[in-house]
Amino acid sequence: AQQSATVANPVPGSNPDLLPHFLVEPEDVYIVKNKPVLLVCKATPATQIFFKCNGEWVRQVDHVIERSTDGSSGLPSMEVRINVSRQQVEKVFGLEEFWCQCVAWSSSGTTKSQKAYIRIAYLRKNFEQEPLAKEVSLEQGIVLPCRPPEGIPPAEVEWLRNEDLVDPSMDPNVYITREHSLVVRQARLADTANYTCVAKNIVARRRSASAAVIVYVNGGWSTWTEWSVCSASCGRGWQKRSRSCTNPAPLNGGAFCEGQNVQKTACATLCPVDGSWSPWSKWSACGLDCTHWRSRECSDPAPRNGGEECQGADLDTRNCTSDLCVHTASGPEDVALYVGLIAVAVCLLLLLLVLILVYCRKKEGLDSDVADSSILTSGFQPVSIKPSKADSPHLLTIQPDLSTTTTTYQGSLCPRQDGPSPKFQLTNGHLLSPLGSGRHTLHHSSPTSDAEDFVSRLSTQNYFRSLPRGTSNMAYGTFNFLGGRLMIPNTGISLLIPPDAIPRGKIYEIYLTLHKPEDVRLPLAGCQTLLSPIVSCGPPGVLLTRPVILTMDHCGEPSPESWSLRLKKQSCEGSWEDVLHLGEEAPSHLYYCQLEAGACYVFTEQLGRFALVGEALSVAAAKRLKLLLFAPVACTSLEYNIRVYCLHDTHDALKEVVQLEKQLGGQLIQEPRVLHFKDSYHNLRLSIHDVPSSLWKSKLLVSYQEIPFYHIWNGTQQYLHCTFTLERVSPSTSDLACKVWVWQVEGDGQSFNVNFNITKDTRFAELLVLESEGGVPALVGPSAFKIPFLIRQKIITSLDPPCSRGADWRTLAQKLHLDSHLSFFASKPSPTAMILNLWEARHFPNGNLSQLAAAVAGLGQPDAGLFTVSEAEC
Secondary structure, X not given: OOOOOOEEEEOOOOOHHHOOEEEEOOOOEEEEOOOOEEEXXXXXXOOEEEEEEOOEEOOHHHOEEXXXXXXXXXXXEEEEEEEEOHHHHHHOOOOOOEEEEEEEEEOOEEEEOOOEEEEEEEEOOXXXXXXXXXXXXXXXXXXXXXXXXXXXOOOEEEEEEOOEEOOOOOOOOEEEOOOOOEEEOOOOHHHOEEEEEEEXXXXXXXXXXXXXXXXXEOOOOOOOOOOOOOOOOOEEXXXXXEOOOOOOOOEOOOOOOOOOOEEEEEEEEOOOEOOOOOOOOOOOOOOOOOEEEEEOOOOOOOOEOOOOOOOOOOEEEEEOOHHHOOOOOOOHHHHHHHHHHHHHHHHHHHHHHHHHHHHHHHHHHHHHOOOOOOOOOOOOOOOOOOOOOOOOOOOOOOOOOOOOOEEEEOOEOOOOOOOOOOOOOOXXXXXXXXXXXXXXXXXXXXXXXXXXXXXXXXXXXXXXHHOOOOOOXXXXXXXXXXXXXXXEOOOOEEEEEOOOOOOOOOOEEEEEEEEOHHHOOOOOOOOEEEOOOEEEEEOOOOOOOOOEEEXXXXXXXXXXXXXXXXXXXXXOOOOEXXXXXXXXXXXXXXXEEEEOOOEEEEEEOOOXXXXXXXXXXXXXXXXXXXXXXXXXXOOOOOEEEEEEEEEEOOHHHHHHHHHHHHHHOXXXXXXXXXXXXEOOOOOEEEEEEOOOOOOEEEOOOOOOEEEOHHHHHOOOOOEEEEEEEEEEOOOOOOEEEEEEEEEEOOOOEEEEEEEEEOOOOOOOHHHHOOOOOOOOOEEEHHHHOOOOHHHHHHHHHHHOOOOOOOOOHHHHHHHOOOHHHHHHHHOOOOHHHHHHHHHHHHHOOOOOHHHXXXXXXXXXXXXXXXHOOOHHHO
16 A cells, blocks of 8 residues: 655744654554554654554543653654454445544654555455366367455465475466466376365455366377287288287276277188199101100199209100101201202391381481471560470370370470571570480379369379368379479469479379468377468379479568477378478488478478478567458347457468358458467457447457467467457448457557448458469479579589589579578589579569579579570580
């Protein structure tokens, strides 16, 4: 309580030094139960001293006065005491606070002491809010609220765990908030207990009802054992393998593992078969040595599976008898036979040579018949693919056995120089060396491919059973060595397959999928949070000779001092592993990541399921949340709802909210805002203000709504929302003006000034129009890249070799602000190809090719015609 200072009133003309001053002043005190309190006051020099309470003098008989002499000054001093009872205080209760003041006199004047306030102490019995029993999973956060009973002085709060005092200084996993809530950052098995909130002051000590907290552990399967030996040593039998629900075992009511603990499969052990002789062949003609022979084979049946070989000889020789053995000399007939055989062999050899020559001529004619070179342009221009000419039916095509409809580009990327051709000038400087000619085949998916058939084929394999069955969050295509690109519209997710990433002669059917976080179990430990969407690209296990680049958004505010960022990948068995720690990656690693303000570009030579996870290193770590305000397009009742969404600042989360509101018939009523949500364990609050009471009435019963910190921070829910319900006073009311505030307690906040007509105002509707989902999510071959194929190859050939003048790939990386990745580029067979691949991933489809051209030309070849191509040079 605020106390008044000592006040002196001197007598005119007197000595101010002889005014009374207080050695002891009355102090604030509490009355406990019915015990009176004692007030003491002492002053020197003093001739009289009395108490005044609430402006009235205390009766003289109620004072106890002692007179003495001050030992240090020798001046007279007086000490007075009074008792104040509960009844005296209660007489003025509710009007004003009860106070008493001491007044001392001397010959020089009077002095008043500070006021002492006397209050009746109490502590009510009932808690305003008691903790409730909870069941939480291991490592989940626990919040036990407690609002102590009303009391004077205010009650202090402490917590008991199984009747033992909880001391946050001894356990960093526990802390108590300003609102007296007990917070357990990560639940442990030892946290299973009965928790009691205790409130106490000088009057009493109150205990809340105990809240039982049970920390449970869901069971997890161990790995499968090896298959047992087949039950039958010969023929058909069975073998089995087993697993146990012990990794971990379910505890405290946790869910038991789903699925079977034993698997059986049929097996067949081949039985040994002993060999047996076939019948003897007929006797041969009698030879010059007067013998003939016959043979047999061990093939009726042949020995197999470890069976015994046949016993005995496979050849039987005997002497010919009497007239069957006739010795004759070689005559003219034998010579003619030998000459005929030699002539036949020569004819066959000549025929083989003729066939080889005919085949070579046909092969040479393959390139001369291709006159379509539309895949090349006169510079950095968009590339298109034209079908082969109808008058060349003999051209070779690739016909893979795929269920999707395919089209094939036939022939060479460049026409042959059979005659004069229109020139596209290419400067032959030291920077770009000529390319060799080559033949290339494009194979890509038709836009009319059946998506459901593709997904159904994938789902027959165990790894793909978790893929979403819809196609709005999925893209797929068929690719060969020329590469291509997959994109999921309106999500910021794409997969770039550079040229030569797929081995020549191979054709892969590749998919790209966006998962909802609630559909994929991603374990997060400690302060980790999901920063990106969960994305699958596959099929896993395909052979890649160059890294592909997976692009996806993230909502983190990257800072080495605030975050520890990791790339996680799910194995085929379902477990998640850290495959990359950003900032600590090795150049020769299978994975690499270029992190930018709102997106990350992941280089990977292995396809699979990926997610970017961050662990906060300090309370400065922040996630970007996008705030959106939606309301109904049409209002047919008096009630009107304003929905406030808080979502990750990523394209995929925005797409999901826009599609949801489209189904609900909602419209955007304010421009989106971005809020930086910090790892401070403070909740997010939302409130609405300044609603005109003459037109609208708020139906909110509390001053604000609140979203718990952990619901936002763990990242498993991409968006959360609160609804403010307003009621129109009249059906004719159509204008709405108010303010909506969204803020983190002790953190960042945003304010929306809503002012629009609910019946006809649609000025914000165009801000969140999604691109058409009917676009082509797969681009195959040169059409997937901004840089024409031949220009790309010339740049790579010219910049990969080291140059003493600095006109090599390192200088190009510096010009494109990629010099922080030089060690990674240098670890690859073609550093320039890695740089161009990253440029393609970052700048498609709206990249500025002229800026790239200027960067390359600035390395030592400023000629403007540097990037043009002549057909004759192909």
